[in-house]
Amino acid sequence: MDTMRDRFAPVLSRLLDENPRVVVVLAEIGLADFGEARQRHPDRVINVGIREQLLIGAGAGLALTGLRPVVHTFASFLVERPFEQVKLDLGHQGLGAVLVSAAASFDWPAGGFTHMAPGDVALLDTLDGWTVHVPGHPDEAETLLRHAVAAGDEKVYVRLSVQSNAGGLPVDGVRFRTVREGGSGVVVAVGPTLDTVLTATEGLNVTVLYATTVRPFDAAALRRAVESAGTDVVLVEPYLAGTSTAAANDALADVPHRVLGLGVGRAELRRYGTVEEHITAHGLDARSLRDRIGGFLDTSPARLGGVPSGTLSTVDRRV
Template sequence: MDTMRDRFAPVVSQVLDEDPRVAVVLAEIGAADFQETARRHPDRVVNVGIREQLLVGAGAGLALTGMRPVLHTFASFLVERPFEQVKLDLGHQGLGAVLVSAAASFDWPAGGFTHMAPGDVALLDTLDGWTVHVPGHPDEAETLLRHAIAAGDDRVYVRLSLQANRAGHPVDGKRPLTVREGRSGVVVAVGPMLDAVLAATEGLDVSVLYTTTVRPFDTAALRRATASAGTDVVLVEPYLAGTSTAVVNDALADLPHRVLGLGVGRGELRRYGTLEEHVAAHGLDAGSLRERISAFLARRDAVPAAS
């Protein structure tokens, strides 16, 4: 199976051919994949080199002229390093752009902590007006990329990852899907966490919601699910644990409820290892998830918790 990032250059290149308003801005990463496209559209494929602040600033400049810029590099260099430019050049000026990242939380462990970004979604969540897509399969990535580019002048973040579920689902960039129905709680699986969640909850009487769009979070769908499954909610996110617990707490504020936030821990893992070893170390493999979810559901009289 190809990767989500394998879909990025072909999709954006096709859109560049079709829509003269679209431009792509790169910071060296991924530039080789756009060589042919750059020959066709030399004024709309811009490589600023390893200058990530300029990447965002140049995208904002293009947006000021009425263009729809698509900006791409690793997540740590797209959201964290140029955060001031994301905040001011785009947000403060009310400009739209599509930020498309690679490497996710720890997709390239050999790159070290500089190339890891488990806090990217939480950081963007401090800003107003962002849509955040977290596809779980290359087919979903392609669909959500097209949605993002076509989304008028909105600010959209598309988080690509090497982690992927075995099969894609018919996502629409808005509503979550009910994958399994139960009566003893709701487990929300985000993007590439779905397969592990389904394996972890096999035989448990819980509903499983699958979402690839976490901002805005579809709280209405969550409330519908809790109406039949109960208000114990487990969030399984492929980035910083607890990123969406406040959203869920707000959605259920008028109801007695408990929330468990599972995801990437705050502790830095200082060994390179493999992607799979990092998943296991953060307790996001199916076996660890089953233990943590089962223990949470068994403590129905416990104080509401997030971890």
């Protein structure tokens, strides 16, 4: 199966042919994938070299001319390194662009911590007005990329990953999907975590929601789910643990509830290993998730005290 990033260049090349507003801005990474498109559209496939601040600045400048810039590089170089330009050149000036990342959170362990960005979504959360798509399969990535490009002049982040579910689901760029129904809690699986979450919760009486668009957060879907499944909520995210706990708490502000955020821990894993080893080390493999989710849904204090690498947010007025 091709990866999300394998799908990126062919889809965007077709969008260049279809839409004269689209322009691609690169910083060396991914340039070879746009060879034919660059020949057809030499003025709309732009490489700024290894200058990530310029990458965002150039995208903002192109947006000022009425174009729809699609800006691409590794997440650590797209969101973290040029964050001031994302904040000012795009946000402060009220300009839209599509930022498309690769390699987050730890998709290329051999690159080391400089090429990892588990905090990218949390960092964008400090800014106003960003839509964030986290596809879980190449088919979903294609759909969400098309949504992003077509989204007028909005600010959109599309987070691509080598991690993938076995199959794609229909996604609309807005809502969470209900993929399993139960009555003893809600688990929200984000993007490529879905297959593992479904394995981990097999036989547990929980509702599983699938999220590929995490900002804006689908508060209505979560509220509907807790009405029938109970007000214990677990978020499983492929980036920094706890990134969406505040959004879930806000969605349920008038409802007594508990939220557990699972994801990538804050500690740097300096023996970089493989993607699978990182998943296990952060407790995001099926066995660990089953223990952690099951322990949370069991309300005994002993079980709640043994949850590693997650963040526990308790808002419970029932006692």
